[in-house]
Amino acid sequence: MRDEARGLRDEGHGRAASGPVTGLVERDAMVLRAAAKIAELDSQEEGIVFGRLDFDDGYTYRIGRVGVRDEDREPLVVDWRAPAAAPFYRATPGEPLGVDRRRVIVCAGPKVVALDDEVLSAKEIDGVVGEGALLRSLTRERGEHMRDIVTTIQREQDEAIRAPAHGVTLITGGPGTGKTQVALHRAAYLLYTDRGRFADGRVLVVGPSTVFTEYIGRVLPGLGEDSVHLRAIGELFDGVTATRRDPHDVARTKGDLRMVRVLTDLAWDTPPGAPDRLRTLKPDDLAEARLEVRRRCEARGVKPNAGRAVAARVLSERLDGAEIPDAFLDAWWPPLTPQDVLPAQHGEWTVDDVPLLDELAEILGPVPARTAPAPQWQLRELRSGTRVAETFVLSLSLNDGWQLFAPGLRTPMAASGQALDGADSWGAQRWAAAIILREGHKVTGWRDGFDPYGEEGYVPVLAEPLPVAEAEAPVEDVYLHVILDEAQDLSPMECRMIARRAAHASMTIVGDLGQATHPLAAASWPELVQRLGKRGARTLDLPTGYRVPQVIADFAARALAPGIEPTRSFRPGGTLRVRQVDDLAAAVAQERRRGQERWVVIAPDHLAAHLDALPVSQVKGLEFDRVVLVEPAEIVAAEPRGMSRLYVALTRAVAELVVLHRRPLPAPLAG
Numbered sequence: 109m110r111d112e113a114r115g116l117r118d119e120g121h122g123r124a125a126s127g128p129v130t131g132l133v134e135r136d137a138m139v140l141r142a143a144a145k146i147a148e149l150d151s152q153e154e155g156i157v158f159g160r161l162d163f164d165d166g167y168t169y170r171i172g173r174v175g176v177r178d179e180d181r182e183p184l185v186v187d188w189r190a191p192a193a194a195p196f197y198r199a200t201p202g203e204p205l206g207v208d209r210r211r212v213i214v215c216a217g218p219k220v221v222a223l224d225d226e227v228l229s230a231k232e233i234d235g236v237v238g239e240g241a242l243l244r245s246l247t248r249e250r251g252e253h254m255r256d257i258v259t260t261i262q263r264e265q266d267e268a269i270r271a272p273a274h275g276v277t278l279i280t281g282g283p284g285t286g287k288t289q290v291a292l293h294r295a296a297y298l299l300y301t302d303r304g305r306f307a308d309g310r311v312l313v314v315g316p317s318t319v320f321t322e323y324i325g326r327v328l329p330g331l332g333e334d335s336v337h338l339r340a341i342g343e344l345f346d347g348v349t350a351t352r353r354d355p356h357d358v359a360r361t362k363g364d365l366r367m368v369r370v371l372t373d374l375a376w377d378t379p380p381g382a383p384d385r386l387r388t389l390k391p392d393d394l395a396e397a398r399l400e401v402r403r404r405c406e407a408r409g410v411k412p413n414a415g416r417a418v419a420a421r422v423l424s425e426r427l428d429g430a431e432i433p434d435a436f437l438d439a440w441w442p443p444l445t446p447q448d449v450l451p452a453q454h455g456e457w458t459v460d461d462v463p464l465l466d467e468l469a470e471i472l473g474p475v476p477a478r479t480a481p482a483p484q485w486q487l488r489e490l491r492s493g494t495r496v497a498e499t500f501v502l503s504l505s506l507n508d509g510w511q512l513f514a515p516g517l518r519t520p521m522a523a524s525g526q527a528l529d530g531a532d533s534w535g536a537q538r539w540a541a542a543i544i545l546r547e548g549h550k551v552t553g554w555r556d557g558f559d560p561y562g563e564e565g566y567v568p569v570l571a572e573p574l575p576v577a578e579a580e581a582p583v584e585d586v587y588l589h590v591i592l593d594e595a596q597d598l599s600p601m602e603c604r605m606i607a608r609r610a611a612h613a614s615m616t617i618v619g620d621l622g623q624a625t626h627p628l629a630a631a632s633w634p635e636l637v638q639r640l641g642k643r644g645a646r647t648l649d650l651p652t653g654y655r656v657p658q659v660i661a662d663f664a665a666r667a668l669a670p671g672i673e674p675t676r677s678f679r680p681g682g683t684l685r686v687r688q689v690d691d692l693a694a695a696v697a698q699e700r701r702r703g704q705e706r707w708v709v710i711a712p713d714h715l716a717a718h719l720d721a722l723p724v725s726q727v728k729g730l731e732f733d734r735v736v737l738v739e740p741a742e743i744v745a746a747e748p749r750g751m752s753r754l755y756v757a758l759t760r761a762v763a764e765l766v767v768l769h770r771r772p773l774p775a776p777l778a779g
């Protein structure tokens with residue numbers, strides 16, 4: 109397959125650059141496709157085969173990260189997402205699906221280092237080897253980033269990953285049940301099943317924070333998928349990256365649906381710095397005129413940014429038909445961006461501001477593009493053809509052959525990729541015309557001119573004057589599938605922001621009501637689904653925890669909200685220590701010194717900086733080998749859903765949890 113891809117690339121490069129313009133486009137497409145394939149194959153070398161299924165009818169096949177076929181198109185390795193690979197994840201001794209033996213092949217680079225076999229039939233099978241693949245995977249060295257689980261996906265997880273794409277799929281489960289993993293593998297699965305539909309950024313995955321997206325960011329590329337958009341909630345509005353959250357009381361106000369009304373009033377309000385007099389019109393008259401403009405616009409569904417003409421008419425009527433100067437309108441009814449209306453407080457927007465900015469974008473409407481005509485100087489130069497400054501120019505450099513310069517650039521056009529040697533001026537013009545056409549301009553003739561270095565050259569006469577560079581119209585995010593992780597925490601305003609992006613999309617909603625900490629979190633899943641503008645969902649529950657050992661899970665479950673089932677844990681081992689201390693900082697330092705192990709300290713937000721710890725509000729979705737958790741009572745006291753916040757913090761440790769407290773433990777933990 110590599111050879112084939114390389115052949116394709118070389119053939120692409122070989123297509124004559126001087127041929128018809130379609131040749132160039134084709135060449136680019138071919139080279140790009142081949143490069144993508146080569147990159148995919150290179151990235152999947154490790155573990156290209158990781159499984160084997162032996163069926164009771166003697167049939168055997170191998171499972172891998174990508175499908176591999178021989179020269180006759182016969183499958184050598186089945187892609188893990190193909191229907192044929194499903195028994196690898198679903199067969200159990202109770203329901204073997206015809207599988208006699210499932211083998212997991214563990215590789216380091218191209219070398220097989222271990223085999224794990226599981227016999228699913230009652231028959232005697234020779235040569236069974238290895239320990240449980242899942243256990244091995246759970247106990248191996250962990251890195252800073254989440255790694256994929258393709259080799260050990262469990263049955264219920266597989267069912268959630270392969271649920272149909274359409275409609276709404278709700279995946280619930282306690283901490284560490286693999287919800288995030290399932291969400292990411294599901295994205296890869298959807299791309300595999302319907303690449304034509306979902307490729308090119310049509311799948312959006314939303315996570316709670318940038319720390320979290322950073323942590324999980326390597327999983328999809330590791331699965332060979334790099335076209336999925338992965339965003340934190342604070343990154344959904346273009347142009348703003350928010351990482352800090354507001355205190356819970358502020359978050360409660362900002363997350364409330366009543367903000368829509370507040371923002372609407374703000375959007376129609378007088379912008380700061382607007383003039384307050386126009387001829388005979390005094391401040392009160394202008395304020396009244398503004399209300400009238402709003403009334404008329406709203407009656408016709410015109411948004412503020414499209415209201416300039418209405419504003420001009422209303423003012424003109426009040427000045428006996430006088431024309432309103434552009435300069436006045438520019439200041440009194442300027443086009444506004446959401447950031448103009450809601451400037452950042454203390455120099456930065458918070459995550460809770462992002463849905464408000466997004467709402468404002470909807471209320472204000474797009475900022476009208478100024479359709480500036482080509483300026484006079486440009487038309488003049490295009491007509492005279494004697495200067496280069498702002499148009500293309502083709503010149504002959506003694507050392508480098510024919511070169512094409514683009515408007516405003518002092519270097520030859522990078523897009524053309526090369527200079528043309530050994531051609532006469534006619535051949536060079538044909539070559540240049542093809543490249544200029546690719547840039548969107550038709551050449552109708554050539555005149556004499558100069559290149560940016562003053563060398564004589566040819567300036568193309570273009571069918572239309574070269575337009576002044578305009579800001580490109582923003583590409584609308586049309587997503588066809590939206591995956592929400594930690595969805596239990598979305599406020600009504602955040603749901604509106606997501607619903608706008610998911611209007612035409614099917615959805616996967618992933619979360620755990622037991623970990624809901626937002627003051628306006630939905631009380632139930634149907635309520636959340638409704639907030640997202642959807643109806644009904646197929647629900648899949650993940651019952652088994654793979655992160656937290658049972659001792660820690662049992663302790664954490666004491667903080668679990670009533671009515672929610674605790675998770676049964678698969679992970680063995682684990683230790684838990686709870687210590688009351690006099691001096692928290694000294695105790696933390698002492699824990700940090702213990703052994704060579706890496707400890708992560710989680711503390712109430714207001715103590716975090718002082719203890720050089722992670723603020724408890726930022727650990728959702730993350731996991732660490734060893735956790736020191738400081739002062740649970742203050743975590744609980746800090747916010748209305750403090751107990752759920754504590755539950756999140758208690759369920760981050762994979763191996764060891766130490767709880768340090770000076771104040772008495774919260775009642776449920778002490779019990």
Ligand SMILES: Nc1ncnc2c1ncn2[C@@H]1O[C@H](COP(=O)(O)OP(=O)(O)OP(=O)(O)O)[C@@H](O)[C@H]1O
Binds near residue numbers: 245
């Ligand atoms: N089938 C599996 N094989 C190997 N490891 C797994 C499997 N399922 C889950 N894990 C591991 O368990 C840990 C928890 O998974 P994940 O973070 O997806 O859980 P979660 O349900 O999203 O947790 P939380 O609710 O706390 O965010 C991760 O380290 C993940 O790699």
